[in-house]
Amino acid sequence: MKLLSIIPLFFITIFPLGASTLNVKESIVKIYTVSKIPSYTTPWNSTIRRSHGSGSIIRGNRILTNAHVVANETFIEIKRHGDTKKYEAEVEFISHQADLALLKLKDESFFDATKAIEFNGLPKFEDEVAVYGFPVGGDSLSVSRGIVSRIEHKRYAHSREIYLSIQVDAAINPGSSGGPAISDGKIVGVVMQQLTRSQSIGYMVPMEIVNHFLEDVADGKYDGFSHLGISTQTMENDALRDVYNMNANVSGVLVIDISQKSNVYKKLKEHDILLALDGHDINNDGTVEYVKNKFTAFKYYIDQKQIGDSICLEIFRDGKKLEIDVILNNIADDNLLVNTISHDNTPKYLVYGGYVFSPLTRNLLVKNRATLLELRKAAAEWATDEREEAVILLKVLATPANRGDHNYSLWMVDKVDFKTFKNFAEFIQIIRNFKGKYLIIQNADGVKIAIDRNKAKELEKMILNRYDIKNSIRW
Template sequence: MRARHLICYSLAGSFVFTGCDRTAPAPSETPPVVVIPEAPVPAADLTHSVVRVNTTYQAWNPGQPWEKLEPRQRRSLGAVLKNHQVLTTAEMVADSTFIELESSDGRKLTPATVTAVDYEANLALLALDDDEFSADLEPLDLADDSKIGDELDIVQIENSGLPLITHGLIQSMDVVSNFLPGQYFLTYELKASMQTAASSFTLPALKDGKLAGLLTSYSSSDQLSDITATEIVRHFLADAADGDYVGFPSLGISTAALDDDKFRDWLGLDPQTGGIYISGVLKGGAAEAAGVQVGDVVTSIAGFEVDPTGYIQHPIYGRLFWSHLVRGAQPVGATLPLEVIRNGEKQTLEATLTRRESSLVPLHTFGEAPRFVVKGGLVFQELTRDLLRSFGKEWRDNAPLNLLEAYDNPEAFEDRMDHVVFLAGVIPTPATIGYESLRNLIVTEVNEQPIRDMKSLAQAFETVPANGLHTIRFDDQEVPIELDESVSTVVDGQLLQRGLSRLSRLE
């Protein structure tokens, strides 16, 4: 999945400002003239520097969290690195139950384990412990950072073992979301005409015989490929080198562009002043610790002046969105100087970058079993981004507004709850008569006990009121519902007898 950023999204924070929906302007550089070969050309010297990655994965059923979906398989091409390591995408290892590496000629197979994974940047590092398999492998070195106009080579391997190389030129650069929505990282956009070939889910991209990045998407109609930038790969590998992967930092802000003249006039900004408007600050994040406040205008980050659309002029990449200065150019713990305008006065702040993220609605739950409680036929779950995605490809348009509000604006909920527990659905039973149409309601109290997570919900149901009726209250709903304890207990036993594997999962 591939998406360009929206200016109003928090690209270096952990929540978003949804007051606008304009896409950011395209970079101003004139794309170079691109000459595309009619077909990929054969290559004979890369068969020992790439391996096929075969993955079996099995996700949990979002609608029935007590069971898994059918297992599925993916196949890609990974890049061989030093120390018996293979680089692939996080998408390849998500919810994996078995990962196998296969030599390019198909003659050798060996299992692999994940040593580091970053679902936000869509990168994963695999390790193999098979001397016979790795004996003939030739590790790739990492290339230097690329710029617009540089040529990259996309590597493919046919089922026959024949390697193919597709040449292309970097047409532009931008920060792009290619796996997890709202997570944007520096990406090369490559103009190249590729053909369908085996192991094409993810492909290595080379520059002068060295690894430049990984292909994460390809549009056959536009002949454009998205390549994770070398700088992002280098950051990931350096972080993973000590065996204790931390991840990319965040600033913890939500922002809006300043390209609207009326908005600028309201803020009292002169025509020459650029910057980004701070519309939200994550509690406990790097920006809050640095003293950034809602209403500030950040005009400079790490010495780079920010224009009214949120772009900076990078010495290598050209015109680039500001978020790369946080997520990609710096490690956790780095100090980032910020120039801000507050109430018409200029100030200099220093932010120490951290990994503080809102846990209210997890961005992903790969490899984790979903937490839930079934009580009398009422099905309660903790809200995750994966659950929101179950509303379809256009989940941002189809998902309930109250659940999207919790996802987009966690700061409005974090004082009341640690995770969002909501009534996901109702199984028709004698205990739920009249409640069959209820769903997607955020739970705030059960038996006058505040609900902060799934554990607190289960504990609240353990306290049976004197009248035998559990009282359940929901956010933005004045009238609570009641659930008969004696009837629901009988129903729970019947649900287990009829095939429900369990009634809860709290961890």
Template sequence: MLMRRGCAIAVWLVLAAGASVAQVLPADDTILPAVVRIDVYVDPPDLLSPWQKAGVEHVTGAGILVGRGAVLTAAHVVADAVSIEVQSAFSAERSVAEVAYIGHECDLALLRLEDPRFLAEVEPVPIGATPAPGTELRIYGFPIGGESVSYSSGIVSRVQVGTYVHSAEDLLLVQTDAPVNPGNSGGPAIASGRLAGIAMQTLEDAENIGYLVPAAVIRHFLDDVSDGRYDGFPRLGVRLQDLGSPALREYLGMPPGTSGGLVIRVDDGGPADEVLRPGDVLLSIGGRPLANDLTVDLPGIGRVDWSAAVRSRQIGEPIELEWLRGGERRRARIELTPHRPLVPGRHTAEVPRYFVFGGILFQPLSYEYLRDYFEDPPAELELWATDRNVVTPDRHELIIIQQVLPDPVNRGYQDWADLVVETVNGVRPRDLDALAELVDTATGEWLAIEVGDGRRMVLPLAEARAARERILRNFGLDDDRSPDLRRRSPGPADRPNAPADRGDRRKPRRAGSAGEAGPRGPAGTGA
């Protein structure tokens, strides 16, 4: 759906050109004036060399006017944008735009038009309800093969919780058989004259299976930013196992006719921490009974994965939980505080977080890194991104040695890459900030790092500190850490900023056999 010029298109966001042909627009179309083409120049970060950018690319997508001077589109169309122009479907007139709010989780962005006169006479399109299966849709956009606006028609096949490729988040989505082609990203899906969804992705190697951000998620996003800030979608911070086994239900002491889900993991610091425990049976969420197959019935939506009952709320809202513990029913009202998983879908700061010491490049692992740089991700990292993706008291980020920048001080380790950091001088770093502090304040002769497979890397501490300037100079770094990381003594003083080579040093995707896009989901389900 995202059309890139001069570069390969991520297969998960694009449906290969097929037999479907965009239809000619009827003369009496009332939605057309609110449809816009979006031309974007992006300069994304290079996660392999996070101190620099990957290089400028041109991408195109579509959008829809939802308010005076406000255009809604897909987040992946305008992510990392350095220039945005919006063009009317009716004329060659253009307006510069900027991102007012972006929700990477839900793949939505709200653009603010710079010229108040642009589209001033056009009526914004009202937001409707999430369309039910069988609903007829019309999807507008600027697909590959032409420059003018067009539309494709189809019906809603199903409404379910599924993975958003842009963020690896599991949210409500709509599946449709209406063709969604390169250039349709961000385009509106219209049902009965109202906005029913935003085109975002397709199913790889399948014909005419496209996915939309549904109206319910659009409303959540717009309600969220109405206070001038994007907070995101809450999560409970637990993982559940289904209770389809009668033997397991009897073993847990569940009364006949009772249904629910077995709590198998609880994130440290999450909203449910200190309320739920592994071994509890969660019975209801927000007053909605939880079925043994881990689904709930949502009004206007139907039966979907239980996580939708949590993620349909706003961060900061209360939610009621009911559960069994040792055969006793318990209830609590908790606040849905902000919480992110151990391995997030995307890098969590505007500048990707990193730390370099002795040429060792440390980074928090993200799904984005696995998706964009591997055809077949390392098994251990894929496991951490799925089944082991649980926050614990001693681990709030999963820190990896992403690569080693060759230098005499790190001889013997220069082929080490994509390894989980277990300990630094015998201490497990809770997150990247803690790792930087362990290194900055280290004393003695050696710095010893143990990785996930049991191997150890040992650097001479004084020599590694002395090599800092040489390594920064040789690899074009301004600093040995991202701007968010503080420096602590007895590490060296900050080096004055120096010009760095910001040219395109993007490295090829790491070798591996062709495989599915991104990590597979875990056996249990979490939110």
């Protein structure tokens, strides 16, 4: 199976494209990052990692790079091409969704005698691009050449969300992501990831996504990319089209599920056919035309919108065409029961009587590929007003008081003290308020775990010392 992998130490190596790129190298930087990487299996632990990446100087005395180059950072330094001095930097804005970050320098003399690289638009199929960065194996700048081989929606390895990406037919080597792809002396994309177990297939964040990010943060805060909060099915099957009375002149996708948290909830209905977004027709395979004769996922026109923008949905319901205007106020985390991949955050947990509870996170699921199907299923569910966050018994730290339960791990919690709960905070509050002798934790199948409240309190200090845990709770 082919997988996408981010490339904090990977780089596309090519050759310069004519005179227009000769001055670009003066605006390329090397980024040195020290990161604190949290553990989602032992959430009180973390490790320190040192890595490097690339970036480019853009307008406003900023450095544009990938989010994964500086994710979970504790210290950042930047060095210009042709200089030996390192300057301290910090993250100004970051989009983990789109794998983009803007850095600012603490000493603005860094930018003396530098020139910002301008932006270009979306490149065309088979356009040549020059990619700049600092690959492993040397400290000097490397420049190489490739062609645009595909432009379509792909899953970004850093966030696991799907956005427009540019596929480049060029070798990717251990080195630096975050470097710019240049065409006619201007940036057309930011290198971000490679397709593993393949040759010469790399991906870039296109300028459409970069420009969305820059427009978003222009007001001083990052809001994110909007999420419609619906599940759809393609309508290529003739029999299914007949079921919904779709003639040859009608194309679209079937709405099969809607998030209760979404702004389209109670506006859209299951079994509606979504025909168009802002007048852009949706094909039966779920694609839209974004340039002449080029197609990609219909979310392309949702991704164009900023949080708070309106979008017009054209639908087919009961044999009639209708239009619905919707304000896009949600990101994916608002709609999902299990949030998207988290970065720059410390994992939450509660240790109670040696039982370790935490919210179910996508970070944990990614690290544990053999996770129970029940947890994978929860990750595909929508959040509701009654259930905004799933909680699991992560593991059991062995003590005499929890003997018999030591093998419990990655166990979904349905009720605590016979009560349901909305989120991890409410789960903890129920435990804090419990005054009885035995606290009962229960899963959806009715399996129960009993925790002696008095023994849990008596053993707390011993458990924390034995397992080198600083605090019994972090939330």
